[in-house]
Amino acid sequence: MLNEQRLEIRRQLRQPYNPDHGQQLQARLKELEQLLKQHCRQPVKNPPVVVAPVQRPLL
Template structure:
């Protein structure tokens, strides 16, 4: 989970420093999608209200990144 948090933080920093139309490469988009699927899986498990809020916030941010930066992934 810690590694996931660092990856999400990295992608948030990268995305905030790029224009809204900059597209990530396929590998980055696949990683985002894998993280999104992992969160969806965690949301199907028991969790506290606080954990649920954090998971939902991460899921929303991942969806935003996918929608903005993965319409037409570059290369790889």
């Protein structure tokens, strides 16, 4: 689940975005990577999920 969210954000970062949206995406990506690192060091059956919706820019 965390890895799926990380991959989705990476896909979004490959698309055009404005500076504010880019900062939000990068902050969320960094947060997910930290959670994954912690989970890999101390695996748990159900890792904590932090739900922070990523806002997509209106085109």
